[in-house]
Amino acid sequence: MTINQVTHPTRSDRRHRVVVIGAGFGGLAVARGLRDEAVDVTLIDANNFHTFQPLVYQVATAGLAVDDIAHATRGVFHHQHNVDVLMARVTEIDLERREVHTTAGVSVDYDSLVIAVGAVSHDFGTPGVASNAMDLKTLDDAVALRNHVLERFEAATANPSTIDDGQLNVVICGGGPTGVELAGAFSELFGRVLAKDFPHLDVERCRIVVVEGSDRLLGKFSEQSSARARIALGKRGVEVMTDVKVRSIEPAEVHLSNGSTLRAQTIVWAAGVRGHPLAETLGVPLARDGRIIVDPDLSVPGHPEVFAIGDISVNPRSPLPQLALPAVQGGKHTARQIGRRLAGRATEPFAYRDLGTMATIGRHDAVAEFPNGVRLAGVPGWIAWLGLHVVRLMGFRNRANVLVNWFWNYATYDRASRLLSESAASTASNPTVVRVEVAEGRAA
């Protein structure tokens, strides 16, 4: 099967066709789970790689290289011949005609569809977020954030007085796992690496501030872990503000609900996510946060041939954490259900098996909570976190490189990925692809 044949299918002489949209944790799990089924799978993603999302913040803080946490999607399926990969953005899903429209100049029809396009950052209507704050969802976001911070330091060498104007300050809006992990990693990058890179700058004067609207960090964790995280960040010089909301963001200024203003050239929005806007093209009921409401078997109501998994979907009767693991388990479940439907059997409800949650605060420190009630913190939590993330990174090569990089960072306090190029070392130079990005927003 080649992609251009997809546009001219002869329905009578072909196998059951599964289209999977999104090559994140959920989409990959579906495609892999279908390896022994008599189906042809087309996996569509706007990038040609899978991103190991839980470590994106490490790229933003120069601890890992882009290639460490990205894996070429086509390479994943070298030995699985029923999967085709299409690098394209999906512009619309036509549930009635069972067609997926893409920017690659082809439409793809399906017998079964799996929507696994994930979440996007959500500003909850806060003024100024889109234009004055940076996101940290994609690998591109991470590279842009890393470069932005490094450039602020380079600019300050020419004019150190700008430090008092917030040149080197970082404000992170949102005290969930992303905000906490990012704040801890920035604190280490500043104190351990950039202070040495820029010995003539008074890096001590940089502020790293986390602003959280609720009364504690890591709201999904226990109060004990929240308190742990706050103390650990404080020891690292991170200022934590709770019960404070972001009212609006102006260039280099964050206005807070307590009437005060934080000055910072680097403002990161990590306060929330919503379903990918592709969901809006479906014409099916969505939750208030834009996620597709699914039945217990993860299918879309009224469309048993369509499944939505991971961060793009929600079963209101049993909402799941928006993490990698529910997406992976949902993907495996969905592959099984597609097999069951092919065999004429009824689908089963999805049962999520909780394996725990973790957030790292920095060198030697993380919080981890397991469903049996075990809670780890400090060094044991950090070792659990490190082991799990290295093991879960796909492929020997990535694992080995990540280990080398982490060992190097650990042993030397260095960060080797702090590279800034004068010109734009774009990872995409195809004008068509770039134009799509500009016109339509973020990656599928």
Place this chain on the structure above:
Amino acid sequence: MTINQVTHPTRSDRRHRVVVIGAGFGGLAVARGLRDEAVDVTLIDANNFHTFQPLVYQVATAGLAVDDIAHATRGVFHHQHNVDVLMARVTEIDLERREVHTTAGVSVDYDSLVIAVGAVSHDFGTPGVASNAMDLKTLDDAVALRNHVLERFEAATANPSTIDDGQLNVVICGGGPTGVELAGAFSELFGRVLAKDFPHLDVERCRIVVVEGSDRLLGKFSEQSSARARIALGKRGVEVMTDVKVRSIEPAEVHLSNGSTLRAQTIVWAAGVRGHPLAETLGVPLARDGRIIVDPDLSVPGHPEVFAIGDISVNPRSPLPQLALPAVQGGKHTARQIGRRLAGRATEPFAYRDLGTMATIGRHDAVAEFPNGVRLAGVPGWIAWLGLHVVRLMGFRNRANVLVNWFWNYATYDRASRLLSESAASTASNPTVVRVEVAEGRAA
């Protein structure tokens, strides 16, 4: 010393100031060589990293990641406190006022100056090179070339008929080490990796062509090594044309002196280099290829306080190969001469110690020639090449990662760095910096 103080020097109460322009092999060697001298060094480069130039072609062919061959310049000098790094482009050198003008909003004055800005690609007036061919000098060039080739493959999946229009063909203009190494690496990338990534494309129909104007490849090597390289490339499916000149390049078309035309969507210009255009601002005699003519001690005639080293300079009485080693040795020599001048002693002529040259043709195959007459080819040449390049890459981390990546590529025929992002994951997002690039051309 901070950079902004540089603009307001008090000449009476400061140490001898050395300005080094360029953080390549030569510039780094000078700065390191001055570690025990009573001087203050300002090292200026448009990027914040050093590029391991001999392996740039490996990034272009997805064998290594960007971070594998780049090293943060500031990190090199964490323990050498008499070196300041300034990330800026040099726009002009004023030899009379002993000032260097930069885009960082500061001018830097010097007592000694070292110009180590290297070479840029040279089209020898061939029409269409600038607009229709790609360079392979910088890391940005390499990323752009890699993405361009991968995008051609992605585009071909939607429309395989374009293969006959040269969609997947590569024409490399120039059969020197860069052209030979690039052709060999592309051949492996196509045959071993992309053929598996794109099982429905007829990758066998891709042509990789090297066009060389003289009568043999690797003109600086022995005829024996040239013949070796030609045979080895031929076995890998690379077409080699010698005694053929490129007349002009149009979009996706290379017109040759023998009247024929090669169709290719990917055209690489590796046919020659010239001195960096910064040399033209000096008002001193230049060689025909734009390099600064230097005295035997590598100083600029009439300016004993100014040295030019590496690819930007030439001593017409003993021209040197444009490789890393002459730059490194020239840098060490220059650091010693600056020390001698400070001590009131006469400078010494530079004596290049030839340690040999190598070019790799691919997996298990390289040619290496040593000044004692020893020539290696095939597996022994490849092992010599591999060992030397890994050892010479700066820093444990880079070495270890490169080893992991190479071992992975070797064992699996995989290439992990073939990542394409939908949007522009620029390594530079500062509009000021990007504007400079657009207005003035390539990196210092």
